[in-house]
Amino acid sequence: MAQYKLIHCTINGKEVEKMVDVRASLTDLLRNDFHLTSVKKGCEVGECGACNVLIDGEAFNSCIYLAAWADGKHIRTLESLTGPGGEISDIQQAFMEETAIQCGFCTPGFIMTAVEILETKKLYTRDELRKLLSGHLCRCTGYENILNAVEKTMKRRLGVPVE
Amino acid sequence: MYDLKALYEAESVEHAIRLRLEHPEAQIIAGGSDVLVQMREGKRAGKELISIYGIDAMRGVTIDEDENIRIGSLTSFSHITRDPIIQKYINVLGEAVDMVGGPQIRNIGTIGGNTCNGVTSADSASTLHAWEAIVELTGKNGVRRLPIGDFYIRAGQVDIRAEEGEIQTAILIPKASYENTFGYYIKYAMRNAMDIATLGCSVNVRLSPDKKTVARARIAYGVAGPVPMRAQSAEAVANGAEIGKEMIDRFGLAVLNDINPRDSWRASKAFRQHIAVEMAKRCLFESIKRAGGEI
Numbered sequence: 001m002a003q004y005k006l007i008h009c010t011i012n013g014k015e016v017e018k019m020v021d022v023r024a025s026l027t028d029l030l031r032n033d034f035h036l037t038s039v040k041k042g043c044e045v046g047e048c049g050a051c052n053v054l055i056d057g058e059a060f061n062s063c064i065y066l067a068a069w070a071d072g073k074h075i076r077t078l079e080s081l082t083g084p085g086g087e088i089s090d091i092q093q094a095f096m097e098e099t100a101i102q103c104g105f106c107t108p109g110f111i112m113t114a115v116e117i118l119e120t121k122k123l124y125t126r127d128e129l130r131k132l133l134s135g136h137l138c139r140c141t142g143y144e145n146i147l148n149a150v151e152k153t154m155k156r157r158l159g160v161p162v163e
Numbered sequence: 164m165y166d167l168k169a170l171y172e173a174e175s176v177e178h179a180i181r182l183r184l185e186h187p188e189a190q191i192i193a194g195g196s197d198v199l200v201q202m203r204e205g206k207r208a209g210k211e212l213i214s215i216y217g218i219d220a221m222r223g224v225t226i227d228e229d230e231n232i233r234i235g236s237l238t239s240f241s242h243i244t245r246d247p248i249i250q251k252y253i254n255v256l257g258e259a260v261d262m263v264g265g266p267q268i269r270n271i272g273t274i275g276g277n278t279c280n281g282v283t284s285a286d287s288a289s290t291l292h293a294w295e296a297i298v299e300l301t302g303k304n305g306v307r308r309l310p311i312g313d314f315y316i317r318a319g320q321v322d323i324r325a326e327e328g329e330i331q332t333a334i335l336i337p338k339a340s341y342e343n344t345f346g347y348y349i350k351y352a353m354r355n356a357m358d359i360a361t362l363g364c365s366v367n368v369r370l371s372p373d374k375k376t377v378a379r380a381r382i383a384y385g386v387a388g389p390v391p392m393r394a395q396s397a398e399a400v401a402n403g404a405e406i407g408k409e410m411i412d413r414f415g416l417a418v419l420n421d422i423n424p425r426d427s428w429r430a431s432k433a434f435r436q437h438i439a440v441e442m443a444k445r446c447l448f449e450s451i452k453r454a455g456g457e458i
């Protein structure tokens with residue numbers, strides 16, 4: 001017999017209330033009930049990072065997070081980065097400039113981890129960034145351009161010269 | 164959707180104990196990074212789960228009235244690494260759990276789950292063994308505390324009495340263990356991220372006041388046997404010994420008397436023995452340096 005739970009949370013800044021099937025993952029909830037299709041289904045076992053979202057400011061693979069746990073949480077997906085007129089954010093712009101995207105399947109996950117990194121307002125070395133981004137797989141780009149895009153945005157936001 | 168029969172969410176430790184007694188077939192889920200993966204794989208399909216993930220009282224690191232470092236079982240790896248108490252007294256634990264999986268896994272994975280799974284490769288386990296951690300379990304009869312070495316029964320099996328409604332509520336590091344003690348952990352794996360240890364080695368030392376001799380050395384391994392283990396004959400070589408290269412070499416070789424690694428697809432027994440010696444030496448060397456000794 002199906003079991004449901006009423007949850008209250010904010011998704012991309014909007015307060016929502018929803019009856020969730022307790023068997024659902026947070027990926028299921030975000031994609032099926034809220035049509036936030038930037039949240040990808042890759043491996044569904046926590047290995048690839050394609051489903052990554054921010055929960056209370058920290059990055060989580062939503063495929064191994066129960067939808068029922070979202071109660072009381074603040075959840076952000078890539079869609080939250082769009083400005084009021086549909087403008088894209090600096091980090092998305094940098095991904096385009098640096099050709100950090102090919103098929104794009106890994107991109108929303110990478111960008112949300114980048115948002116977590118950028119919000120710490122710290123200047124990281126290239127090696128530190130490599131480690132901070134190591135929870136994501138990309139089968140296309142070879143990672144270097146992704147690192148370039150994150151590094152460039154970090155430096156721009158901190159007012160550090162980008163060479 | 165997960166193939167999950169029912170979900171019971173505990174709001175407090177007492178509630179979790181009650182739920183365990185009411186639903187003897189149900190399994191505990193903390194962060195779920197083992198449980199949900201195994202449910203997807205079919206190994207835990209169709210099970211009832213008791214979620215303890217919402218019990219905030221089980222999160223965080225404090226110093227208790229007996230000066231133990233108290234790590235709530237639900238504290239995530241990333242919170243352990245960032246915690247000032249951990250950084251001050253047992254930095255090596257923060258470093259060890261910073262090698263688990265990748266960043267998102269370190270945000271969801273808990274130290275309770277990493278020990279209750281009974282897995283020998285768990286990245287926190289060797290350091291907790293080497294620091295003689297105490298496991299705190301809470302059940303219908305109250306609190307039970309036992310040394311981490313006794314907590315592990317066999318591969319995948321730990322001493323939690325489900326029939327008494329027990330859950331693990333904290334891991335404690337006694338003052339006698341952490342005072343003036345410095346350690347180092349090496350995880351040997353094929354990749355730097357998202358890989359399980361081929362072998363893990365954690366060493367810590369306390370030096371004499373003049374920093375010329377080792378007052379106390381402790382060493383533990385993961386994947387050197389079915390459960391994490393100490394290497395006591397190596398410890399005996401270092402305890403009371405004068406610091407020097409020769410002593411470090413003897414310490415490294417002595418671990419072969421203690422460990423019992425196996426052949427697996429990840430690595431052969433011979434290879435594990437080879438790296439175990441080298442890892443012991445490097446960990447001891449770094450621990451002595453961190454403690455202010457000269458080699």
Ligand SMILES: Cc1cc2nc3c(=O)[nH]c(=O)nc-3n(C[C@H](O)[C@H](O)[C@H](O)COP(=O)(O)OP(=O)(O)OC[C@H]3O[C@@H](n4cnc5c(N)ncnc54)[C@H](O)[C@@H]3O)c2cc1C
Binds near residue numbers: 194199215278285
């Ligand atoms: C992609 C990926 C990579 C990983 N890489 C690593 C790695 O490099 N190193 C490593 O060590 N681990 C790794 N893991 C395994 C896992 O993340 C850790 O073992 C983690 O600590 C499990 O914690 P959890 O809270 O998610 O546990 P859960 O999955 O919730 O629980 C694990 C087990 O412990 C029991 N349990 C949990 N908490 C309690 C409690 N308080 N009381 C009683 N029983 C309890 C559960 O019933 C279950 O049997 C990885 C996992 C994934 C998905």
Ligand code: FES
Binds near residue numbers: 041046048049063064
């Ligand atoms: S789909 Fe979640 S980590 Fe791969």
Ligand code: FES
Binds near residue numbers: 100101137138
């Ligand atoms: S751009 Fe294709 S997987 Fe990363």
